[in-house]
Amino acid sequence: MRPPAAAAGAPLLQVRGLHARYGNTPVLHGLDLDLPQGQVTALLGANGAGKTTTLRALCRLSVQTSGRVALGGQAIEACSTEQIARLGVGHVPDGRGTFLGLSTEENLRLGSHARASQQGAEADMERIYGYFPRLRERARQQAGTLSGGEQQMLAIGRALMGRPRLLLLDEPSFGLAPLVVKDIFSIMRRINQEEGVTILLVEQNARLALALAHRAYLLETGRVVLSGSAAELRSNPAVQRAYLGE
Structure with a gap:
């Protein structure tokens, strides 16, 4: 059974105090995230910042987690990976799977x-x-x-094909030619606009991610250090220096 639709203006996905670890190695340290319904949210950060682990934690895939995760107002942090998929979360992993x-x-x-x-x-x-x-x-x-x-x-x-309400995308541009990347990101924009699919995008190419996204979070060593609209992050001097090469 799918969770009820999020109310207008409410986040489709709400995350509070998300911790994640692999064995005894902690990676995420209390993330708070809000993903507005029907929008694209980018997750930025250097290698090792915890971006891929965040997506895996949301799906409870090969990582130990604690914290609260709600999809459309329904708690899913205790659900299995299969149950989360059936509730409307699609995951495109790094390496494509x-x-x-x-x-x-x-x-x-x-x-x-x-x-x-x-x-x-x-x-x-x-x-x-x-x-x-x-x-x-x-x-x-x-x-x-x-x-x-x-x-x-x-x-x-x-x-x-799983008809997701939320699509988690991990590094969709990795290793691909620029023209192919352009095509894929154009299609992702159509899917968001035409079908209203909410997207959480992990992408090393910050310029590309911020061009597609409505909102963004910046992770450093498993913590959110900056968040706001995509335009706000694009205009942030620290983001420009570290991630946009400006």
Whole structure:
């Protein structure tokens, strides 16, 4: 059962005092985050700041956590990774997580398993192919033979097959050619604007992330040190020096 829709103006995702660790190694130290419904929020920071761990903590994926996490007003911090996916959270991990031995179409169909119902799955396949026509051309092709850009498109498409209300994206531009990155970010903007999918974006390219995002948080060593609108962070001198090369 999905949580109720967030009230107008309320955050879709609200995080309070989120801690995370791997074994005895703490990584996150009490994060507070608010993700407005229907907006793109960027999570910025240097390597090792805790960005990827934040996404994993929200999904309870391979990391130990404490703190409060609410989706649409419903507490989810005690839910399993599978339950969180069924409640409407899609995760595109770093490294893409593509099943290389399966075909493109088989990968997409796996994405629909997170949904409560398979009704409309075929229509959603067509919707994904509309965003990513190249995936239709590669439908029968083994995923391991796709280019890096095509695998990234497939990873995003597979997550969208779960009909997420919240999409967690981890470094979607990593290792891709600039033109491919431009295409993918253009499609992510369409998905946000046309479908109202809320997005939490981890992206090393701060300039790219802030161009897409409405709001942003800056992490340093597992703590939020700066937050505000994307425009505010773009104009912050410290962000400009450290992350925008200005």
